[in-house]
Amino acid sequence: MLASPTQWIPAPLPAGAGDLERAGISRELAILLARRGATDPESARRFLAPSLEHLHDAGSMADLRPAVERILRSLAAGKKVAIVGDYDVDGISSAAMLSAVLSSLGGAVEVLLPDRL
Numbered sequence: 001m002l003a004s005p006t007q008w009i010p011a012p013l014p015a016g017a018g019d020l021e022r023a024g025i026s027r028e029l030a031i032l033l034a035r036r037g038a039t040d041p042e043s044a045r046r047f048l049a050p051s052l053e054h055l056h057d058a059g060s061m062a063d064l065r066p067a068v069e070r071i072l073r074s075l076a077a078g079k080k081v082a083i084v085g086d087y088d089v090d091g092i093s094s095a096a097m098l099s100a101v102l103s104s105l106g107g108a109v110e111v112l113l114p115d116r117l
Contacts (some may be wrong), residue, residue, distance in 0.1 A: 020044055071102070080108040087116045 013031065016039025020030035023041040033039075038047040046054055058064065062074065074081050081102055085095025099109045 015039060020094065027089055075105055075107045079098065080110055082110045082112055083113075084112045 014034040017034035031075040033044045038044040095116045
C-alpha cells in the first residue's frame with residue numbers, strides 16, 4: 001500500500017513582501033527582495049537600480065590610510081605587492097581590478113587565489 005501523498009506547505013511571506021506586492025511588484029520578486037532586506041518600495045528601487053551615490057564612503061574603512069600608504073611605499077621601492085583574492089566572482093574580479101590598477105602605477109604585482117578544493 002502506498003503512503004499518502006506529501007502535502008507541500010508554502011513558507012510564509014517574509015516581512016515586507018506584501019507591501020512590495022501591493023506597490024506593484026510581482027509576488028516572486030517581492031519575496032526575493034524582502035529576503036534580501038529590501039522591504040519597502042524605495043529600498044527595492046535602490047536594490048534593483050543601484051547608483052554610485054548609494055555606495056558607502058570608502059574612506060570610512062578602518063585603517064585605510066595606513067594600508068594605502070604602505071602600498072604606495074612598496075610601489076615606490078619597487079617591491080612586489082601580493083594581492084590575495086577569493087575564488088568567488090567578486091573576489092576574482094576585485095583581485096583582477098586591483099592588479100590592473102597597481103600594475104598601471106608601475107607595480108610588480110602577484111595575484112594569489114586559493115584553490116577551492
